[in-house]
Amino acid sequence: MLSKIPLFFTGFFLLLFILAASIVVPLAFSEPEVNQFRYSDSLKKLDIPPYSPSKENWLGTDRIGKDLFYILVDGAKYTILFACIITLARILISVILGLFFKRLFNSSWFSDLIQSFQYVPPSLIVLLTLSPFLFYELRNESVLSTSETLFLQLLVLIAVGVLPLGKIIAETTELLSRTDYVICAKLMGASSFQITAKHIFPHLWPRLFVLVGRQFAQVLTLMLHLAIYHLFIGGVQITSGQEHDQFNHYASVSNEWTGLISAYHKELMLEPFIVMVPVTAFALLVLCINIMTKDLEQHFKNRFLSK
Amino acid sequence: MKKLFVLMRPYLLLSIGVVLLSATPSLFAGENNLKFSLFRYGQTVIETIVQLTKPHSLTLYTQTQTLAFPTMPENRSVEFLDQITERPLFPEVWGIVIYTAGLIIASFTIAIIMAIVLGWMTELLPSIFKKVLLKCCSLLESMPDLFFVFCIQLFVVWIYKQTGWLAANPFTSSKEPALLIPLATLSIVPGIYLFRMMLLLSETEVDKDYITFARSKGISKSAIILKHRLSNTISELSTHFPIIMLLLFSQMVVLEYLFNMNGVIQILLSEQPYETKAMLLLLIVTPLFAAVKGLQKVIFKRRNIHVE
Numbered sequence: 001m002l003s004k005i006p007l008f009f010t011g012f013f014l015l016l017f018i019l020a021a022s023i024v025v026p027l028a029f030s031e032p033e034v035n036q037f038r039y040s041d042s043l044k045k046l047d048i049p050p051y052s053p054s055k056e057n058w059l060g061t062d063r064i065g066k067d068l069f070y071i072l073v074d075g076a077k078y079t080i081l082f083a084c085i086i087t088l089a090r091i092l093i094s095v096i097l098g099l100f101f102k103r104l105f106n107s108s109w110f111s112d113l114i115q116s117f118q119y120v121p122p123s124l125i126v127l128l129t130l131s132p133f134l135f136y137e138l139r140n141e142s143v144l145s146t147s148e149t150l151f152l153q154l155l156v157l158i159a160v161g162v163l164p165l166g167k168i169i170a171e172t173t174e175l176l177s178r179t180d181y182v183i184c185a186k187l188m189g190a191s192s193f194q195i196t197a198k199h200i201f202p203h204l205w206p207r208l209f210v211l212v213g214r215q216f217a218q219v220l221t222l223m224l225h226l227a228i229y230h231l232f233i234g235g236v237q238i239t240s241g242q243e244h245d246q247f248n249h250y251a252s253v254s255n256e257w258t259g260l261i262s263a264y265h266k267e268l269m270l271e272p273f274i275v276m277v278p279v280t281a282f283a284l285l286v287l288c289i290n291i292m293t294k295d296l297e298q299h300f301k302n303r304f305l306s307k
Numbered sequence: 308m309k310k311l312f313v314l315m316r317p318y319l320l321l322s323i324g325v326v327l328l329s330a331t332p333s334l335f336a337g338e339n340n341l342k343f344s345l346f347r348y349g350q351t352v353i354e355t356i357v358q359l360t361k362p363h364s365l366t367l368y369t370q371t372q373t374l375a376f377p378t379m380p381e382n383r384s385v386e387f388l389d390q391i392t393e394r395p396l397f398p399e400v401w402g403i404v405i406y407t408a409g410l411i412i413a414s415f416t417i418a419i420i421m422a423i424v425l426g427w428m429t430e431l432l433p434s435i436f437k438k439v440l441l442k443c444c445s446l447l448e449s450m451p452d453l454f455f456v457f458c459i460q461l462f463v464v465w466i467y468k469q470t471g472w473l474a475a476n477p478f479t480s481s482k483e484p485a486l487l488i489p490l491a492t493l494s495i496v497p498g499i500y501l502f503r504m505m506l507l508l509s510e511t512e513v514d515k516d517y518i519t520f521a522r523s524k525g526i527s528k529s530a531i532i533l534k535h536r537l538s539n540t541i542s543e544l545s546t547h548f549p550i551i552m553l554l555l556f557s558q559m560v561v562l563e564y565l566f567n568m569n570g571v572i573q574i575l576l577s578e579q580p581y582e583t584k585a586m587l588l589l590l591i592v593t594p595l596f597a598a599v600k601g602l603q604k605v606i607f608k609r610r611n612i613h614v615e
Contacts, residue, residue, distance in 0.1 A: 112317045112320035112321065113320045113321075113324045113327075115321050116324025116325050116592075118549050118552075118553055119325075119552065119553065119592045120325060120328060120556070120588065120592060121553055121556045121557030121560060123557050123561070124556070124575070127560070127575075127576055128328070128329060128332070128576070128584065128588075129332055129335075131332075131576045132332045133332070133335070133341075143339070148340075148341055152341065217449075220451075228564050229564060261453070268457060272461055275457065279454060282451060286450070287450065290448075291449070294445070
């Protein structure tokens with residue numbers, strides 16, 4: 001198995017390693033101290049944050065002087081875990097829906113109704129639903145508590161993907177149940193439960209794996225798009241140093257990657273490397289998942305052809 | 308009459324779906340906390356549909372925040388006063404809707420044309436190039452779209468810093484709206500996607516009989532590609548148009564913030580009545596739907612003639 005899909009397992013172990021490192025490192029090491037300035041006697045050189053990459057700060061620091069490498073490692077677990085939870089919940093619910101309401105999903109009026117998910121992007125749907133609850137100004141308080149915020153966000157993020165996914169699964173099931181062996185089994189008197197369990201599910205499994213990979217990448221992109229509008233998973237912290245509201249600073253509660261990208265976005269024209277560090281990390285994560293999915297897809301296709 | 312109904316039915320159902328989506332906040336909104344209620348949701352949806360039938364009564368809220376100083380003898384604290392003014396939605400909103408929808412449709416066209424021209428050109432190249440290009444494309448396609456946006460913005464500003472020549476303004480200012488760079492960034496990702504699809508699809512076309520037949524008649528390679536393979540690939544490609552539209556629209560949502568554009572999304576996300584939000588969403592979705600369906604129809608019609 002391992003030798004047949006080497007890229008998938010490389011990516012899988014890499015993800016596990018990042019996850020483990022992200023959980024262990026913050027427990028083992030405390031966050032490196034913020035140096036307000038650097039000064040060396042011999043060179044008489046004075047330096048203030050943001051520092052560029054050096055021996056002490058592997059990826060440099062941001063404008064306050066926080067070590068970017070530490071922040072990235074700490075934030076990785078939130079990004080991966082949130083995306084994982086949302087993806088798996090979506091798949092689970094939509095498999096149940098797709099199998100039970102197969103006929104409803106395949107009826108033409110319902111699929112026309114679901115079409116609205118094909119023309120209105122998920123990010124906009126989530127923003128439309130959540131903006132009355134979660135958007136607030138500097139001087140106001142959030143209406144919801146942190147746990148309520150998290151619950152509502154997860155609920156909406158899961159719900160927005162369930163219907164289109166359910167349709168894909170219902171279509172696949174319909175296609176599989178038209179095959180000869182299913183019709184044979186039906187004529188011989190197999191119950192619909194048995195047909196689903198014995199004939200349809202074994203063929204649905206590999207497709208589900210590929211779907212999980214695609215969904216994972218989509219959820220990550222969705223999280224990034226939401227973060228641009230300061231809708232971070234877990235809530236937002238708004239601070240301002242000025243008397244007027246022009247320079248509000250929006251930061252996520254955790255060091256979650258999409259939140260970092262959004263918070264550092266205003267550095268794009270000033271110190272590009274600060275924002276490019278989390279952007280590159282995020283891009284590599286998405287790339288890794290896409291490569292894993294493609295490898296898996298290719299493997300299943302080859303297996304299907306060889307049969 | 309019946310034909311018209313059949314033609315309009317997907318659109319009607321789509322609009323109902325859009326209304327259902329735009330009313331979702333009322334599913335959760337209680338007085339002061341979260342409260343799930345399907346009944347209130349139904350009420351809101353029906354109210355919204357009733358309001359939508361009277362488009363001239365729709366209104367647009369504008370929030371303004373003014374800084375107020377109390378009279379001098381007291382301490383000099385500032386106060387922020389929130390004000391909401393209500394204006395009729397039309398004709399105020401037409402320009403904004405046309406700007407957003409126009410950008411999406413223009414980049415849709417650019418992406419398709421770019422993919423077709425590039426696809427035709429790569430067909431003429433040796434097959435090693437094609438393989439390398441395919442690998443590059445699938446690599447680029449896996450990148451998140453914001454990566455391209457940041458790179459392009461940085462690149463334009465870098466050129467400006469180096470040479471003093473501003474290719475196009477990278478942000479909307481109060482004087483002129485950003486046009487060229489949003490267009491370029493919007494059409495890059497779908498362009499790559501379509502281009503890769505072109506190459507993949509035309510690969511499956513090669514082995515088909517009509518190509519062999521045409522070649523045996525002595526038709527030149529470029530003519531076969533241009534006349535036969537390309538037109539067949541395009542009709543295969545048209546099944547991917549809805550995905551491209553979705554990709555474009557979801558990028559537009561982000562770009563509007565990043566380029567500071569005065570588009571529809573910022574109105575949709577501010578505090579507005581449900582019927583206004585539904586109306587705006589419909590105004591954006593309608594041209595996109597029409598473009599996809601119309602283009603598909605044209606392509607399929609041409610293909611049918613070819614088959615006969």
